[in-house]
Amino acid sequence: MAFRVIARLVAVATLFAITYLSGVVRSAPSEFDGLDQQARDILARATPAAPHFVIYSDKGTSGITGPPPPAQVKGFNAFLLSFLLLEGAWDKAEEWTQLSAADRANIKSQYAAAGIKLMVSVFGSTDVPTSTGADPIATANTIAAWVKEFDMDGVDVDYEDFNAFDAGDGSAENWLISFTKQLRVQLPQGQFILTHAPVAPWFSPNKWGGGGYLKVDQEVGSLIDWYNIQFYNQGTNEYTTCAGLLTASSSTWPQSALFQIAASGVPLDKLVIGKPATTGDATNGFIAPATLAGCVSQAKNQGWTGGVMVWEFPDAAASWIQTVLSSSWPV
DSSP, X not given: OHHHHHHXXXXXXXXXXXXXXXXXXXXXXXXXXXXXXXXXXXXXXXXXXXXXXXXXXXXXBTTBSSSOOGGGGBTBSEEEEXXXXXXXXXXXXXXXXXXXXXXXXXXXXXXXXXXXXXXXXXXXXXXXXXXXXXXXXHHHHHHHHHHHHTTOSEEEEEEOOHHHHHHOSSHHHHHHHHHHHHHHHXXXXXXXXXXXXXXXXXXXXXXXXXXXXXXXXXXXXXXXXXXXXXXXXXXXXXXXXXHHHHTOOOSSSTTOSHHHHHHTTOOGGGEEEEEESSGXXXXXXXXXXXXXXXXXXXXXXXXXXXEEEEEEETTSOHHHHHHXXXXXXXX
């Protein structure tokens, strides 16, 4: 079945190429309209180009089971249900499973029409998979099966096993590398989105005995579509000004500002700036939306197109992203 779908897609691409090279201007070929549902699903899940505007949702919201109506998050193009844990789905991810298949399909079609991908985020601060001895291959297989069963566009890896990283023995990095490789076996690139959500300090070079996220990026960065970087919860004065966020981090977490991470070899267009919606959504690292808009505009003017992530709905919604993008990508 997979081979037939790929062959069909190749045929479509070939027909487009022949049409272009022959100099004949035509409408989309009828073969495209004849794609079966599996092929249509693959195309719908294909990874969007940067910029990525991402919002997480973990809180229960009054009267809403699962994602909100797309109009409430207009301006975002990825909505992440949180969290799928080692023991199963919780919070907004669990709510998604409680909807009927028909309701899920209806919501997915609404989100697709609005240009918003629906994904699930895994682990969060609850799970410490390396420290608890979870097998990375089996865990990836289980998560991938859930993504397929519940028709997600992809998965976000919010790995927060700080003790494993702090150990400096490479256990965290090796776990993530194996886990990411296996996820891609089950969730092929171009058919499913795969993102990671590391804290910014994990990109500091020569800080982590196992190589930190620079090691992860070197080994499996080509399999990761983008990074939802958590520029918060890392210290009272960390990443709270445009300079500290974009060009020069503190000596506590050296070389971990946006452009410094890129200078270490991580593709700039895969770096998404993550911030809390309000002061209550994180211990520290908050930047007011109007101020953050200026930082985002500065970064864009310097060639960055990665995008913006926020934790979390409903504290952030359409009005939040509209303010943050007002000077860069107006909604």
